[in-house]
Amino acid sequence: MFTYPLRSLLGSYLRALFGVTLTLVPLLLLNPISVIVYLLVFLLCAFVWYGLRAILRQFTCFEVSGAGIVMSGPIRRHIKWEELDGFNLNYYSTRRDREAGWMHLKLKGGGARLSIDSSISGFEELVRLVSQAAAENGLVPDKNTARNMQALGITRPDRRPSVAFGTANQ
Incomplete structure (x- = not known):
């Protein structure tokens, strides 16, 4: 059986968490202009997708x-x-x-x-x-x-x- 070791996924989890935090905090705490909101929402979705892919890999064999x-x-x-x-x-x-x-x-x-x-x-x-x-x-x-x-x-x-x-x- 071939699986993805948790230690190889740890970096992906940390990058996803960092990205979500980096994009979500300005959305919640600041009142950015609309163009910036769209960019931050796009980046937030990308980091969430990246994190979900890491979760899928963890449970895939x-x-x-x-x-x-x-x-x-x-x-x-x-x-x-x-x-x-x-x-x-x-x-x-x-x-x-x-x-x-x-x-x-x-x-x-x-x-x-x-x-x-x-x-x-x-x-x-x-x-x-x-x-x-x-x-x-x-x-x-x-x-x-x-x-x-x-x-x-x-x-x-x-x-x-x-x-x-x-x-x-x-």
Whole structure:
């Protein structure tokens, strides 16, 4: 089972709380002009949304089996491995030298989409399992995904001839 550890979510909770406080206090204590009110309300909504996403992540887990991957929690989705028809792994850097950042795995198949970021426990193993399932379906990762998999030390198992990313052999 793959879950988001509470310590990885703590920063998100603190940022959301800081943002809500920073926008709500002026709205309650001051009498800002209308343009500023609209801006503060917009920012307040954005920080509340950010906090809600952190809460959703805290209660979300991913289970992997031979049949597929299941996301359970407040929102439930699943993708059967044989229905996996697309995946990508992106890296988002927080510095110019690309030394700090996070990865984001996106899966699609069977009408469902799953989005998982690298703060989840066992992220590398999860990417490895997805890579194996994708190879069995004849999916070839794009150059960016292949480079990011290589950065994680994951070599793609070639089980079928190459096909374009996102399409399976017909």
